[in-house]
Amino acid sequence: xxxxxxxxxxxxxxxxxxxxxxxxxxxxxxxxxxxxxxxxxxxxxxxxxxxxxxxxxxxxxxxxxxxxxxxxxxxxxxxxxxxxxxxxxxxxxxxxxxxxxxxxxxxxxxxxxxxxxxxxx
Amino acid sequence: xxxxxxxxxxxxxxxxxxxxxxxxxxxxxxxxxxxxxxxxxxxxxxxxxxxxxxxxxxxxxxxxxxxxxxxxxxxxxxxxxxxxxxxxxxxxxxxxxxxxxxxxxxxxx
Numbered sequence: 001x002x003x004x005x006x007x008x009x010x011x012x013x014x015x016x017x018x019x020x021x022x023x024x025x026x027x028x029x030x031x032x033x034x035x036x037x038x039x040x041x042x043x044x045x046x047x048x049x050x051x052x053x054x055x056x057x058x059x060x061x062x063x064x065x066x067x068x069x070x071x072x073x074x075x076x077x078x079x080x081x082x083x084x085x086x087x088x089x090x091x092x093x094x095x096x097x098x099x100x101x102x103x104x105x106x107x108x109x110x111x112x113x114x115x116x117x118x119x120x121x
Numbered sequence: 122x123x124x125x126x127x128x129x130x131x132x133x134x135x136x137x138x139x140x141x142x143x144x145x146x147x148x149x150x151x152x153x154x155x156x157x158x159x160x161x162x163x164x165x166x167x168x169x170x171x172x173x174x175x176x177x178x179x180x181x182x183x184x185x186x187x188x189x190x191x192x193x194x195x196x197x198x199x200x201x202x203x204x205x206x207x208x209x210x211x212x213x214x215x216x217x218x219x220x221x222x223x224x225x226x227x228x229x230x
Contacts, residue, residue, distance in 0.1 A: 035219060105213040107171045109178075112165065
Protein backbone atom coordinates (compact mmCIF):
# COMPACT_ATOMS: atom_id res chain seq x y z
CA UNK A 1 0.00 0.00 0.00
CA UNK A 2 1.00 3.65 -0.37
CA UNK A 3 3.19 4.62 2.55
CA UNK A 4 5.53 7.37 3.72
CA UNK A 5 7.97 6.30 6.43
CA UNK A 6 10.01 8.94 8.23
CA UNK A 7 13.28 8.77 10.10
CA UNK A 8 13.42 8.66 13.88
CA UNK A 9 13.38 11.33 16.57
CA UNK A 10 16.22 13.80 16.83
CA UNK A 11 17.61 15.92 19.66
CA UNK A 12 19.72 18.87 18.56
CA UNK A 13 21.43 21.85 20.17
CA UNK A 14 20.55 25.40 19.17
CA UNK A 15 22.45 26.45 16.06
CA UNK A 16 22.79 22.91 14.74
CA UNK A 17 21.13 21.41 11.67
CA UNK A 18 18.78 18.47 11.29
CA UNK A 19 17.91 16.39 8.24
CA UNK A 20 14.72 14.32 8.26
CA UNK A 21 14.01 11.65 5.67
CA UNK A 22 10.73 10.41 4.22
CA UNK A 23 10.78 7.16 2.23
CA UNK A 24 7.90 6.52 -0.13
CA UNK A 25 6.62 3.12 -1.17
CA UNK A 26 3.64 1.66 -3.00
CA UNK A 27 3.55 4.22 -5.81
CA UNK A 28 5.75 5.81 -8.47
CA UNK A 29 7.73 8.36 -6.49
CA UNK A 30 8.46 10.72 -9.37
CA UNK A 31 4.78 11.20 -10.20
CA UNK A 32 4.00 13.29 -7.13
CA UNK A 33 5.31 16.05 -4.87
CA UNK A 34 6.21 15.77 -1.20
CA UNK A 35 5.16 18.47 1.23
CA UNK A 36 6.48 19.07 4.71
CA UNK A 37 4.23 20.24 7.54
CA UNK A 38 5.27 20.88 11.13
CA UNK A 39 3.39 21.01 14.39
CA UNK A 40 4.84 22.63 17.50
CA UNK A 41 3.75 21.18 20.85
CA UNK A 42 0.06 21.89 21.44
CA UNK A 43 -0.14 23.98 18.26
CA UNK A 44 -1.66 23.68 14.80
CA UNK A 45 -0.32 22.55 11.45
CA UNK A 46 2.11 24.73 9.51
CA UNK A 47 3.10 24.11 5.90
CA UNK A 48 6.84 24.54 5.36
CA UNK A 49 7.36 23.74 1.71
CA UNK A 50 6.87 21.28 -1.12
CA UNK A 51 9.15 19.61 -3.65
CA UNK A 52 8.32 17.94 -6.92
CA UNK A 53 9.81 14.47 -7.05
CA UNK A 54 9.63 14.72 -10.84
CA UNK A 55 11.89 17.74 -11.42
CA UNK A 56 12.95 18.82 -7.90
CA UNK A 57 11.18 22.18 -8.21
CA UNK A 58 10.58 23.62 -4.77
CA UNK A 59 8.12 26.02 -3.18
CA UNK A 60 8.82 27.28 0.33
CA UNK A 61 6.75 29.16 2.85
CA UNK A 62 8.30 32.59 3.17
CA UNK A 63 9.03 31.99 6.85
CA UNK A 64 11.27 29.01 6.07
CA UNK A 65 12.87 30.12 2.82
CA UNK A 66 16.26 30.97 4.35
CA UNK A 67 16.71 28.01 6.71
CA UNK A 68 15.04 25.03 5.07
CA UNK A 69 16.18 22.93 2.10
CA UNK A 70 14.08 20.21 0.50
CA UNK A 71 15.66 17.55 -1.66
CA UNK A 72 14.81 14.18 -3.14
CA UNK A 73 16.71 11.03 -4.09
CA UNK A 74 14.75 9.31 -6.82
CA UNK A 75 17.01 6.24 -6.71
CA UNK A 76 15.72 5.44 -3.22
CA UNK A 77 12.29 7.16 -3.44
CA UNK A 78 13.24 9.32 -0.47
CA UNK A 79 12.60 12.96 0.28
CA UNK A 80 14.67 14.98 2.70
CA UNK A 81 14.07 18.14 4.72
CA UNK A 82 16.99 19.97 6.29
CA UNK A 83 16.56 22.78 8.79
CA UNK A 84 19.64 24.87 9.63
CA UNK A 85 20.40 27.21 12.53
CA UNK A 86 17.94 25.45 14.78
CA UNK A 87 16.23 27.43 17.55
CA UNK A 88 14.18 26.26 20.50
CA UNK A 89 10.98 27.23 18.70
CA UNK A 90 11.81 24.71 15.96
CA UNK A 91 10.94 21.99 18.48
CA UNK A 92 8.05 20.24 16.76
CA UNK A 93 6.79 17.14 15.04
CA UNK A 94 7.65 17.27 11.35
CA UNK A 95 5.40 15.44 8.88
CA UNK A 96 5.94 14.63 5.23
CA UNK A 97 2.79 14.31 3.16
CA UNK A 98 1.64 13.84 -0.39
CA UNK A 99 -1.38 13.34 -2.57
CA UNK A 100 -2.16 10.02 -4.24
CA UNK A 101 -5.86 9.40 -4.82
CA UNK A 102 -6.56 13.09 -5.47
CA UNK A 103 -5.01 16.00 -7.36
CA UNK A 104 -2.38 18.12 -5.62
CA UNK A 105 -4.68 21.11 -5.24
CA UNK A 106 -7.28 19.11 -3.34
CA UNK A 107 -5.14 18.34 -0.31
CA UNK A 108 -2.79 15.76 1.18
CA UNK A 109 -4.13 12.24 1.58
CA UNK A 110 -0.96 10.36 2.46
CA UNK A 111 1.05 11.25 5.55
CA UNK A 112 4.19 10.02 7.23
CA UNK A 113 4.09 9.09 10.88
CA UNK A 114 5.91 12.24 11.95
CA UNK A 115 9.41 12.89 13.28
CA UNK A 116 9.92 14.66 16.59
CA UNK A 117 12.74 17.17 16.58
CA UNK A 118 13.71 18.60 19.94
CA UNK A 119 16.01 21.60 20.13
CA UNK A 120 17.55 22.02 23.54
CA UNK A 121 20.84 23.08 25.03
CA UNK B 122 -1.30 35.61 1.98
CA UNK B 123 -4.46 33.59 2.51
CA UNK B 124 -5.31 33.23 6.20
CA UNK B 125 -7.87 30.66 7.36
CA UNK B 126 -9.79 31.34 10.56
CA UNK B 127 -11.66 28.49 12.21
CA UNK B 128 -14.45 28.80 14.74
CA UNK B 129 -15.18 27.94 17.39
CA UNK B 130 -11.84 27.11 18.98
CA UNK B 131 -13.44 24.37 21.05
CA UNK B 132 -16.78 22.63 20.66
CA UNK B 133 -18.12 20.72 23.67
CA UNK B 134 -20.73 18.19 22.62
CA UNK B 135 -22.14 14.79 23.59
CA UNK B 136 -22.07 11.63 21.47
CA UNK B 137 -25.01 11.61 19.08
CA UNK B 138 -25.11 15.39 18.77
CA UNK B 139 -24.48 17.37 15.60
CA UNK B 140 -21.22 19.29 15.20
CA UNK B 141 -20.88 22.31 12.95
CA UNK B 142 -17.38 23.69 12.35
CA UNK B 143 -16.63 26.86 10.42
CA UNK B 144 -13.65 27.95 8.32
CA UNK B 145 -13.35 31.42 6.84
CA UNK B 146 -10.69 32.39 4.30
CA UNK B 147 -9.30 35.91 4.10
CA UNK B 148 -9.11 35.64 0.31
CA UNK B 149 -12.04 34.30 -1.65
CA UNK B 150 -11.35 32.31 -4.80
CA UNK B 151 -13.58 30.77 -7.42
CA UNK B 152 -12.05 27.35 -6.93
CA UNK B 153 -13.09 25.14 -4.04
CA UNK B 154 -9.65 23.88 -3.07
CA UNK B 155 -10.71 23.51 0.53
CA UNK B 156 -9.96 20.40 2.57
CA UNK B 157 -10.75 19.22 6.08
CA UNK B 158 -8.56 17.00 8.24
CA UNK B 159 -9.06 15.13 11.49
CA UNK B 160 -6.18 14.71 13.90
CA UNK B 161 -6.11 12.60 17.04
CA UNK B 162 -3.39 12.86 19.70
CA UNK B 163 -0.10 11.34 18.61
CA UNK B 164 -1.33 10.71 15.06
CA UNK B 165 -0.81 12.30 11.68
CA UNK B 166 -3.72 14.26 10.20
CA UNK B 167 -6.25 12.31 8.17
CA UNK B 168 -7.91 13.81 5.11
CA UNK B 169 -11.70 13.82 5.49
CA UNK B 170 -13.06 16.18 2.85
CA UNK B 171 -11.57 17.71 -0.29
CA UNK B 172 -12.94 20.03 -2.93
CA UNK B 173 -15.03 21.54 -0.11
CA UNK B 174 -17.60 18.73 -0.20
CA UNK B 175 -16.17 15.41 -1.43
CA UNK B 176 -15.49 12.75 1.17
CA UNK B 177 -12.10 11.08 0.98
CA UNK B 178 -11.88 7.30 0.59
CA UNK B 179 -13.23 5.46 3.60
CA UNK B 180 -14.71 8.49 5.37
CA UNK B 181 -18.14 7.80 6.92
CA UNK B 182 -21.09 9.64 5.45
CA UNK B 183 -21.84 11.36 8.77
CA UNK B 184 -19.07 13.77 7.71
CA UNK B 185 -20.09 16.38 5.17
CA UNK B 186 -18.56 19.58 3.85
CA UNK B 187 -20.14 22.62 2.27
CA UNK B 188 -19.43 26.19 1.30
CA UNK B 189 -17.70 28.23 -1.36
CA UNK B 190 -15.74 31.44 -1.81
CA UNK B 191 -14.61 32.42 1.68
CA UNK B 192 -16.96 30.47 3.97
CA UNK B 193 -16.84 26.73 4.48
CA UNK B 194 -18.44 24.32 6.93
CA UNK B 195 -17.70 20.81 8.15
CA UNK B 196 -20.70 19.03 9.65
CA UNK B 197 -20.65 15.81 11.64
CA UNK B 198 -24.28 14.71 11.71
CA UNK B 199 -24.14 12.45 14.79
CA UNK B 200 -20.96 12.37 16.83
CA UNK B 201 -19.47 8.95 17.47
CA UNK B 202 -16.96 8.44 20.30
CA UNK B 203 -14.10 8.21 17.77
CA UNK B 204 -14.97 11.63 16.30
CA UNK B 205 -13.69 13.59 19.28
CA UNK B 206 -10.51 15.11 17.89
CA UNK B 207 -9.08 18.29 16.41
CA UNK B 208 -10.21 19.36 12.95
CA UNK B 209 -8.27 21.57 10.55
CA UNK B 210 -9.32 23.23 7.35
CA UNK B 211 -6.75 23.79 4.63
CA UNK B 212 -6.78 25.74 1.37
CA UNK B 213 -4.53 25.32 -1.63
CA UNK B 214 -3.42 28.54 -3.23
CA UNK B 215 -0.46 30.55 -4.46
CA UNK B 216 0.71 31.93 -1.12
CA UNK B 217 1.11 29.84 0.85
CA UNK B 218 0.66 26.69 -1.18
CA UNK B 219 -1.13 24.88 1.66
CA UNK B 220 -2.66 27.21 4.25
CA UNK B 221 -4.07 25.64 7.40
CA UNK B 222 -6.57 27.02 9.87
CA UNK B 223 -5.67 27.00 13.56
CA UNK B 224 -7.96 24.07 14.32
CA UNK B 225 -11.21 23.34 16.17
CA UNK B 226 -11.15 20.88 19.04
CA UNK B 227 -14.30 18.77 19.39
CA UNK B 228 -14.39 17.52 22.97
CA UNK B 229 -16.77 15.39 24.98
CA UNK B 230 -19.17 17.43 27.07
